[in-house]
Structure formats: C-alpha cells, structure tokens
Amino acid sequence: MGRRGMEDRRVRRTRAALRHALVELVVERGYDRVTVRDVLERADIGRSTFYAHFRDKDTLFASCFEDLRDDLDREMNALGHERPGDPVKPLSVIFEHAHRHQQVYRAVGTTHLHPMIFEVMREHLCTHDELRLPVDVVAEYHASALVGVLGWWVRADFPYGPGEMARMIRELTVGSVTAA
Amino acid sequence: MGRRGMEDRRVRRTRAALRHALVELVVERGYDRVTVRDVLERADIGRSTFYAHFRDKDTLFASCFEDLRDDLDREMNALGHERPGDPVKPLSVIFEHAHRHQQVYRAVGTTHLHPMIFEVMREHLCTHDELRLPVDVVAEYHASALVGVLGWWVRADFPYGPGEMARMIRELTVGSVTAA
C-alpha cells in the first residue's frame, strides 16, 4: 500500500534528505559554493547512493523545482477554467504558493517559473484578445514583469501580503493590456 | 602616447583575446561547459598569464559585461537629461546597443542590465510621478518587463528592428504607467 511509483520508504527519505540539504546549503552559500560532498555530509547520505538517484548536482537541483512546478500547476488547474472568473485569483495563487514555500523559493529563485507563466500568458492572449503587437512580445513582457516582481518580493523577504501583491500586479497589468 | 591606465600593448591584446575567447565559447557551449583551460587554448594564452590578469573565470566573465555596461552608460548619458524629451529615444539606445553587440549579448545575457535599468526606472518614477503603489514594485515591474523582452529579442535572433522594439515597449508601458 505505497503510493504510485515510489513504494520504498528508503527512496523517499533519501531523496527528500538530499533535496532538503541542497536547498539549505544554497540559501546559506549560494549555488556555486555548494559541492556534492557538502550535500552528502549535510544529508548524511553515502556518496554512491547519491549517484544512484541523481546524475549530478544540477539534476538534483532541477528536481527541487520540478516538484514546486508540479505543485503550483495543480493549484492553478484546481482553479478551473471558467471564463473570465476573478482575474486576481490566479495571481493570488502564485504569490501564496511562493509565500508558503519561502525557503525553497529563496534557494531556487523564480526564473524556472518563467516558461510556464509565459505559456499561460500566450494562451490567454491568443484566445481572448486581438492584438496590434506580436503575441510573443506581449506575453514575454507580462511574464517577465510578473516573474520579476515575484523574485523581488522573495528577495525582499515578503514585505507585503500575497493578496496585496496580486492586486498590485493586477493594477499594473490592466493598463498595458488595453493598450495592446 | 598610450591611453590612460593601459600603456602596454601586450596587456590589451591578452585581455582582449581572453574576453573574446570566453564569449565565443560561452555562445557555443554555455557558461558552465567552458573551463579556464578551454579559454586558454582558444585564446592561445599561457596559464600563468591568465591568473596574472583575472582571479578566475567568473572575474573574466564579469569584466566582459562591465565593458558593455560602461559603454551603454555613456550612450545613455550622451542623450542628456532634458525633461521630458522623446520617450522612445532611451529605449532605442538600449535596443540598438544590444543589436550592435549581438555576440556579447548572446553570451552574457541581459540580467546584468537589470540593476542599472531598475535604478533608472526608480529615479524617473520618484522625480516625475506620484504613485499609489510602492516605488520599488512599480520600478521592478517595468525593469523586469523591459529586460525580459530584451532578452527574448536576443535569444530570438532579433526578429524585429531596434526601433520597432522600442516603440512596442513604449506602447506596452504607457498604459500601466498611468494606472499607477
């Protein structure tokens, strides 16, 4: 009666320990200043065990924000696709997600969200509006703005609430959406 | 009759060769896949010579976009500070600069411009407008949007002209500026 895919408790514990150790160390010293050895020591995991699970440090790091991304993806989809619905809600979900996973966001940053948010913007623009400007440009503009502010918010240690942030972004975005 | 600071031709040649080699290699393989040895080989420079000029690979890399930044800084200042002046002009300068240094921009990316542009935005917002929203948030929003689109434009191989890009950004920005 294990969950699908990972039946063995040892595997779960090992991977969790490694991810947790990497995140901690990256927050402390920054990604470049962390070696595989450091992670092994912090996680108290054998060397060969590490390489049985991950090809290298980058792969482990990637797995950290793959988890994050899947998580956020689920929450976004759980919102349903009613058109139009509350336009602040999806933004709130994003900011609340970051707020709930502060530690990990601090470590992995926000750039990995860019492609995902870019795609959402693109779709939204294609199905809803007719633009005078190229879709890619407009999508990139808004995706970068959102992700940028999100990253700033994380680095600045969350000086405002998630709801406030969502509302601010909303206000900043509406203007230029009508312009395009 | 040498320029100030670097009188010796050998120094100029060595540093230029190293920077050029690094940029080439980064474009080919990406930053992480380039070693100091690779740079030395490509530039045909002795190992000890490298470390006589730069502490490590990161320092050499940094020197690449310090040059870029100073260059852009000069061009921006050369515009003068007339208020308000043509609002598209400063944007054009940025996009033309990137267009003129394609190779280097491809290698070093655009993130290093972020702080500089953020500061410009901040100043502009402080002196000109009264906002209902926090300055940092608004500045970060627009700086990220601009830098993001700039980066996209570089990665997409400059599908539009610098002037077009500047005008598009302008249009996208005006709307949300009035909103804030």
Added chain:
DNA sequence: ACCGTAACCGAACATGCTGTTCGAAAGCGA
C-alpha cells in the same frame, strides 16, 4: 515472523580542473 530483493554504505580509484610558483625568454616604451 520470515524471506527475497532492492537500497544503502563506504572506501578506493581514475580523471580532470584549479590556482600557484618560478626561472627563462620575449616584447614593450623610452
């Protein structure tokens, strides 16, 4: 409770990169 299997351990190893040192050779500006 037991058993077969899969995961973990840890030491050892080859490999490759890093950053430093130093004496000799070469290039520069004056």
Added chain:
DNA sequence: TCGCTTTCGAACAGCATGTTCGGTTACGGT
C-alpha cells in the same frame, strides 16, 4: 639600445567529480 614588465610553460598540490564493488541494512509482501 636599455631596463622593466609581461608572457611563457612546466610542474605541483589540492580538491571535486563520478564510478566501482563487495558487504550490510531495511523494506514490502506473504
């Protein structure tokens, strides 16, 4: 031409990486 600075290249220690393998431990299923 002269004196000084730069460059060269080889050698070296140190460290991180990724792999191997035999022995040990913990898990899930029955």
